[in-house]
Amino acid sequence: MTRIKIFADSTCDLPEDLIKQHHIGIIPLYVIFGEQSYKDGVDITTPQLYEKVEQLGSLPKTAAPSPADFMESFKPFIEQGQDILYISLSSELSSTYQNAQIAADEFPEGRVTVFDSLNLSTGIGLQVMKAVDAAEKGSTVSEIVELLHNVRPQVETEFVIDSLDYLYKGGRCSGMQNIVGSLLKIRPVIKVIDGKMTPAYKVRGKREKAIEQLLNNTLDKIDQMDGDTIFVTHSLADDDAANLQQILREKTGARRVITSNAGCVISSHCGEKTIGILFTKKVL
Incomplete structure (x- = not known):
């Protein structure tokens, strides 16, 4: 187990085998049809999404994870002694980054780092894989963040x-x-x-x-x-x-x-x- 736990959210669209192989934490966004809320990739799949759109004739709303969602996901790894680096969906597209930052501030300083991918889908996933590779080679969080600042553009x-x-x-x-x-x-x-x-x-x-x-x-x-x-x-x-x-x-x-x-x-x-x-x- 590396000292750093890499997190992303469900919009990173990484294949399940890569997520499991590298122990990447995934925090789902929400898909909302009317009064019913679903966790992306947990409670609803893409084919099921299209079936619902066809039935209802309208698209769902989407919503960011709440600060509480992030805190709940981060807490067990903090308690195990791991530091967390979360690579988020672009802050230009969602409040996901901001909510993760609110959650990070509830933990001791330096234990949770939030990095804005300024991207979506596997544009996030590419950055996650760079971070994972660096962490597995022993890089520190600050070294990985510096790497990501160079990779992101x-x-x-x-x-x-x-x-x-x-x-x-x-x-x-x-x-x-x-x-x-x-x-x-x-x-x-x-x-x-x-x-x-x-x-x-x-x-x-x-x-x-x-x-x-x-x-x-x-x-x-x-x-x-x-x-x-x-x-x-x-x-x-x-x-x-x-x-x-x-x-x-x-x-x-x-x-x-x-x-x-x-x-x-x-x-x-x-x-x-x-x-x-x-x-x-x-x-x-």
């Missing part, structure tokens, strides 16, 4: 949204935009910039064209990659993810190319068949 996060329906239901585009976009088969591409989801460009035409553009954007940056981990993260797009994984393994020479499933919180904002490629560039 080098994370590349880009997703293709397959349909405007979820952006429309979530109030992120107008009804007219949704109709026009559907008729023209426009697929927006989202990048994370300065911690925010930012529309980067739109691809008009078949889904395959949009995925090819996503792949080409990644391959254009091979020389900038750090060569460690590439994530292909998706919401119920297994075949496309497997295909991208194979190509990226052949073309990039990365140490590992991993497919991962988007959890309920990420999926509720982006929708079914969303797919992304995420990696880190070399630290300058």
Whole structure:
């Protein structure tokens, strides 16, 4: 057991085998349909989320863990003598970071450190894995935080949204935009910039064209990659993810190319068949 316990939240979208292998603590966000609240990945899965949206015709709300949730998760490890480093969902997207900081302040100074990933999904996961690797090699919390400050701006996060329906239901585009976009088969591409989801460009035409553009954007940056981990993260797009994984393994020479499933919180904002490629560039 390392002296440092690494925590993330359910939006990091790391595969279960990596979470178990490296003993990563996961704190779930909440998915709320009407009066019913579910813990992301604990009480509800992504397929179940889509079933409920189909039945109800509306999207759920999502909510951050409370400070009490964080305290309850952190306390046993503090009592065991471990220090905690929690890597959060972007503070630009959620109050998760702020609530974790409130919880951290309830413990003795220096025992709980909260780091803002300024990212989402496996854009967080990439930073978590850097932290885990460093902790297992004996780095201190302050050394890991310094590493993360250098890594964070080098994370590349880009997703293709397959349909405007979820952006429309979530109030992120107008009804007219949704109709026009559907008729023209426009697929927006989202990048994370300065911690925010930012529309980067739109691809008009078949889904395959949009995925090819996503792949080409990644391959254009091979020389900038750090060569460690590439994530292909998706919401119920297994075949496309497997295909991208194979190509990226052949073309990039990365140490590992991993497919991962988007959890309920990420999926509720982006929708079914969303797919992304995420990696880190070399630290300058």
